[in-house]
Amino acid sequence: MAQNRTQTDHEVISELTTGRLSVYLRCLSYLESIHQETVSSAELADRFHLNSAQIRKDLACFGEFGTRGVGYNVSRLKEHLIRELGIDRPRNVVIAGAGNLGMALADYGGFNDNGFRIVALVDVDPAKIGRSSRSGIPVLAYSDLKQIVPEQNVEIGIIAVTADAAQEVYESFVGAGLTAILNFAPVQLRAHGQVKLKSVDLRINLELLSFYLKGIEDGTA
Amino acid sequence: MAQNRTQTDHEVISELTTGRLSVYLRCLSYLESIHQETVSSAELADRFHLNSAQIRKDLACFGEFGTRGVGYNVSRLKEHLIRELGIDRPRNVVIAGAGNLGMALADYGGFNDNGFRIVALVDVDPAKIGRSSRSGIPVLAYSDLKQIVPEQNVEIGIIAVTADAAQEVYESFVGAGLTAILNFAPVQLRAHGQVKLKSVDLRINLELLSFYLKGIEDGTA
DNA sequence: GCATGTGAATGGATTCACAGCT
DNA sequence: AGCTGTGAATCCATTCACATGC
Secondary structure (H helix, E strand, O other), rough: OOOOOOOOOOOOOOOHHHHHHHHHHHHHHHHHOOOEEEOOOHHHHHHHOOHHHHHEEEEEEEOEEEOOOEEHHHHHHHHHHHHHHOOOOOOEEEEEEEOOOHHHHHHHHOOOOOEEEEEEEOOOOOOOOEEEOOOOEEOOOOHHHHHHHHHHEEEEEEEOOOOOOHHHHHHHHHHHHHOOOEOHHHHHOEEEEEEEEEEEEEEHHHHHHHHHHHHHOOOOO | OOOOOOOOOOHHHHHHHHHHHHHHHHHHHEEEEEEOOEEHHHHHHHHHOOOOOHHHHHHHHOOOOOOOEEEEHHHHOOOOOOOOOOOOOOOOEEEOOOOOHHHHHHOOOOOOOOOOOEEEEOOOOOOOOOOOOOOEEEEHHHHHHHHHHHHEEEEEEEEEOOOHHHHHHHHHHHOOOOOOOEOOOOOOOOOOOOOOEEEEOOOHHHHHHHHHHHHHHHHHO
């Protein structure tokens, strides 16, 4: 079948792997700040309760980066992951919905440094337009999305509106040319094939915990 | 090996399955509001781009609930899932951190109806203590956690503080008797075995999108 | 000696395909 | 006929175990 390879000449990298790379990256930044020069897969493994072979496999996805008998060079590996994840140049982001959640995301530490730049929030509420978030990100008119995206070179859209408005925002994002969207509204969006959509569902996470609690209560204590 | 069964007499239900049950539940609530009486696995399947066999397997985890040739009774299945997920009685929740994110979560639509009740936010900042969220959830002193949890019968804790304070909050939560914790801080927490911990990492999700964008740029267009 | 990189083995989750009920 | 429930088959992810190189 030979299928369509998503990566050029390397393996197809799964989303699970990518998520872990992201986690490793954070750890490497920390190790670098501690001036640790090298790190072994075993050391990373017990930091994250993972298997060291998995880490080696993850890191070996794109070429050989460690040295046998020694481990991985922290700075070099970090730089490499940054490039591999595509955040070696800043990605511009717009957030739809300047309510509590949108504001929280706009000011969320760790977004605006290192790879992502939130250029604006957009909202339909005239009372909010023209103001800005605590950290100074402006709230613009939702209707201006089509101008903002190309002008500011925005690539990623975040949906932080209520469930009933989410689909419409999704359509506007797609219409404005965004191809990567992160959704926080608790709905199943009808998605376009060419657009990457990730959803973060707060409610599902709470229900997972509830399920766990229930398990304690009535099953295995 | 026979292992430790998490469920009493049924199968062990994985987290992936539980997450989907959660999604089905939301859909069933919608269908009920539309007065649709029955639903087939095929209908649910294309709503979520899933395989119908998977849905049947998921739903068959706990006894037979459909009728062959017909499908599933919407209301009955919904009630069943609610019981199965353990939200047939309200679960009380406390949020640590009354910043943007904590406030956003406190007022997040869909938490406070149906199964979850956020009883309070806690914070160390004296300027915030005594106030309350837009929807009226009070901000109490972080130091009172040990009283609040038993008094209000809190079961779930949400960490909505900065990365550097997260581990300490985690310890306080565990110390106060919580056994299910949802973490929004971008750190790998050192976890206690007996406590269920779920982490939602905003940054990882953005990096996933960035990786996708990068793939378009330089690999397969 | 020590830690990587990787085929082979295992373990889960998803999908297929069909028997069985209504 | 239609749709569920489920063993069997398939696919994907993780782990093992070891050859390879520093």
